Amino acid sequence: MDIRLSTATGRWVVLTTVLGSSMAMLDSTVVNVALPHIGDDLGADLAGLQWTVNAYMLTLAGLILLGGALGDRYGRRRVFVIGVAWFALASLMCGLAPNATLLIVARALQGVGGALLTPGSLALIQASFHPDDRARAVGLWSGFGGVGAAVGPFVGGWLVDGPGWRWVFLLNVPLAAVCLPVALRHVPESRDPGAHGRFDVLGAVLGALSLALVTYGLIDMSWWAGAAGVMAGVAFVAVERRRAEPMLPLSIFSSRQFTAVNLVTLCVYAAFSGFFFLAALQLQVVAGYSALAAGTALLPTTLLMLTLSARSGALGERIGPRIPLTVGPLVCAAGVLLMLRVGPAASYPTDVLPATLVLGLGMVTLVAPLTATVLASVDTARAGIASGINNAAARAAGLLAVAALPLLVGMGPEAYRVPEEFAATFRRAMPLCAGVLVLGALLAFTLVRRPALPCCHPECRVQCGVGAPTLESPVVGPVERGRVRGTADEQD
Template identity: 60%
Template sequence: MDAVAAHGDLRLGTAAGRWVLLTTVLGSALVMIDGTVVNVALSRIGTELGAEFAGLQWTVNAYTLALAALILLGGSLGDRFGRRRVFVIGVVWFALASLLCGLAPDIQTLIVARGLQGVGGALLTPGSLALISASFHGEDRGAAIGAWSGLGGIAAAIGPFVGGWLVELSWRLVFLINLPLAAVVVVVALRHVPESRDEDAPPGLDLTGTTLAASALALLTWSLTALGESGPSPALWAILLAGMLALAAFVAVERRSPHPLVPPTLFADRVFAAANAVTLLVYAALGVVFVLLVLQLQTVAGFTPLAAGTALLPVTLVMLAFSSRAGALAQRIGPRLPLTFGPLLAACGLLLMLRIGEGASWALHVLPAVLVFGAGLTLTVAPLTAAVLDSAPDRYAGAASGVNNAVARAAGLLAVALLPGLAGISGEDYHDPAAFSVGFGVAVGISAGLLAAAGVLAFVLVRRPHRATRLEVEQCFHCPVSAPTPYPTD
C-alpha cells in the first residue's frame, strides 16, 4: 500500500478510494460533531457539575487551546513519521480523552479531559486532508477533497440535531458517542488506508516554537479569563505580560528556525497578512457568538437543548447550498468585495440576534437572524480561504492553510476568554436570564463590531486580483458552523 500512497494512484471511483474517503470523513466528523454539540451541552454541564461561567469557558477553551497550539506540530509529525500512523494515534487519543470527558465527576476533571481531547484533535485533524492529498491521483484529488468537504458539511448539519437529542438524555453521551465512531475509523484506517510521508520534510521539528506558542496561548487565555471573572490584579497583569513576551519570543524564534512552524516569508506578502488579520477578527466574533447564543436560547428564551442545537442549522444549510457559488464569484471578481460585504452582512445578522430574548420565537426572531448571518458567512468563508492560499507560494500551500487555521482557532480561543468578561458575564449568570441577556447583548454588539472591522480591513488591504488556482482545496475550509471544517474548532 505504501507504493500506492507514494505515487498518489488511488481513484475516487474505486473501492480503495472510497475506503480512504470514508476514513477521512469519519475522522473529521468526530471532531466536527464534538465541536457543534459541546456548546449545546454547556448549560446542562454547568448545572450538573455546579460550575461557574469560567468553568464553562474553560470547557471550551481547554480543547481549543491544545488544538490551536499543537495543530501545526501535528501536521509536521504526520509528514515525518507517517500520516496514517499519526492520524490513527490521534483518533485513539481523542477517543480515550472522550471517555474521560464522559466519566468526569467534576468540572476540573472535565477541563483536563477536554485539553487531552484537543491534543488528539491536533494529531488527527491535519492528517485527514493530508491523507487525501497524498493518496489520490491528481485528476481525482480535487473531486475527493470536494466530496470530503461536502460530506463533512452534512456531518456538521446532523451534529446539532444529534447533539441536542443526546444532551436531553445526558450530556455525557455527547462524549461517549465518540467511542464507537473512533473504533470504526481505526479499523478502516489500518485495513484500507495507505501509509504516506513526506520524504523531503525538514529533518527537525520546531519544538521550541511549539513550546513558546503553547505557553503564550495558555498564559494569555488564563489571564484574560481570570480578568473577566475576578477583575484585575497585579498577578494577572504579570501573567498577561508573560504571555505577550512568550508570543514575541515565538515570533523571534520562527524568524531564525531552520524548520519553522510558521515560515516568516508568508507574512511578507501583504495580502496573506491582511487575510489572516481578517481571519483573526472574523473568528474572534464567531467564537463568542457560537458559545453564547446557545446559552441565550436555553437560559433566556427557554429553548430545549435540542431546539437550541438546531437553531443554527439554517446557517449550515445556506453555506452548503451557496459556498461553491461564493467561491466561483471570488474567482471572477477577486476576494476583495466578498470579504468586504460578507463580514458586514454577517454583522447585520448578529445585530438581528439582539431581538432574541425572553419568549423569543424561532420563526420570528431566530430564523431571520441566522439566515442573514449565514448569508454573510457564505460570502466570507470560501473567498477568505482562497485569498490565503492564493497569496502563498505553491511550496507553502500546506503551511499557509495551517497557519490560517491556527489563527482562526487562536482568535476564537482568546475571544471566548476575554469578551464574556468585558460583557459582564461571570459566576452563575448563565442561570440568571436577566443578567445573562444583558451580557449577551453587549458581547454580540462587540462581535458585530469585530465583523464590521474585518470588512473594512478587507476593503482597504485585500487588493490583489484572485488567481483561480487553488480554490479547489475546499470551499468550506473554515466553516465555523461545522466547527470549522475540515479543521474543526470547538
C-alpha cells in the same frame, strides 16, 4: 500512490478520513449546546464553561502545525491513527469526568488528538489518490464533512435532552471503533521523503504557553498571567525568527495579501466564536429553549454554507476577494445584531430565524473566498503551511474571544444561572461581536487590493468553516493545486 476512487480501497480511504475529521468537527459544533447542562451537573461557574470550550481550542490551535509536520515525517496514516485513538480516549475521559476540573483536562487532551488527526485526514486523501481522482475525492471529503457539521448541533441537542450531555463526548468512541480498523486495513501509508531536520518543539511549546497564559489572564482576570503570556509570545516570535526550520516561518508574512487576509480571519472568527458561545446559552437560559431546540435553531447557518458555498467560491473567482471579504463581515454583523431580538419566550420564526439566515448568508459570502485567497496569496510550495497558519489563527482568535468577551461585558461567574443578568450582558456582547466584524470588513476593504487567482480546489467550494477555515494539505503539486500562485510583487 495512485488509488482510484472507483475501487473499494478508494472508497475505504474516503470513509476513514471522513469519520476521523467528523469526530473533531462534531465536537467543535455540539459542545456549546451542552454547556448549561454541563454547568448544572458539575457545579461549574461561567469560567468553568469557558475553559470547557477553550481547553480544547488551546491545544488544537497550539499544536496543529506540529501535527501536520509529524505526519509528513513519520507517516500520515500512523499519526492519523494515533490522533483518532487519542481523541477517542480523551472523549471517553470527558464523558466520564466526575467534576469540571477533570473535564477541562480531558478537553485539553482532546485538542492534542485533534491536532494529530485534523491535518492527516485531508493529507491522506491528497497523497493516496490518482491525480485524475483527487479533486473528486477531496470534494467528497469536504461535502460529507459539511453534512457532519450541519447535523452536529441537532445531534448534540438530541443527545443532551435524551441520554445526557456525556453522550456528546461518548459518541466519538464508536466512531473511532469503526475508523481505526478500517484505516489500519485499507489506508496506505505515505510520508514526505523530503521531511527532515529537527521539529520545532520549543516553538510549539512557547506558542501554546502564550495562548494559555493570556487565556487564563482574561478568564481569571489575572494581570500577571496576561503579562507572562505576552512575554511568552515575544519569546515565540524571537525563536521562530532564528530557527532554520520554524513551525511558523515569519517570512510568509512578507506577502501583503496573506497578512491582510489573516488579519480579517482574526476578526471574523473571533466574532463567530464569541457569538456561537453566547447564542447557545441565550437560547436556553433566557429564551427557554431545550438543548435540541437551541441546536436546531442555529442549523440554518450551516445549511446555507453547505448549499451555497460553491456559488460563493465561483463568484469570488470572477470578482476577486475584496468585495466578498468586505461585504460578508458586514452582513454577518447585521445577523449578529438581529440576535438582540431574542429574549424571554422568543419566537423562532420572527426572532431567531431572521438572525441565523442573515448570519448564514454573510458567512457564505465570506468563508469560501477567504480560504481561496489564503491559498492564492503565497507560492504553491507554501500553500499547505499558509492554510495551516490561517486555520490556527482562526482557532486562536476564537480562543481569545471566548475568554475575553464575558470579561468585557461584565458577565459574572453565575450569570448563566440568572436569566435577567445573562440577557443584560448578552445585549452588551452582540454589538461588540458586530463591531469586530465591521473592523474585519474595513481591514479587507483597505488592505485586500489585489485580485486572487482562481482557486479550483473542491474544499474551497464546499465550506462549513464555522470554527475555522478548511485546512489545506501541503502535499499536492502545482497541477493538483489548480496553479494557485502568489504574484511576485505580493511577496515583497
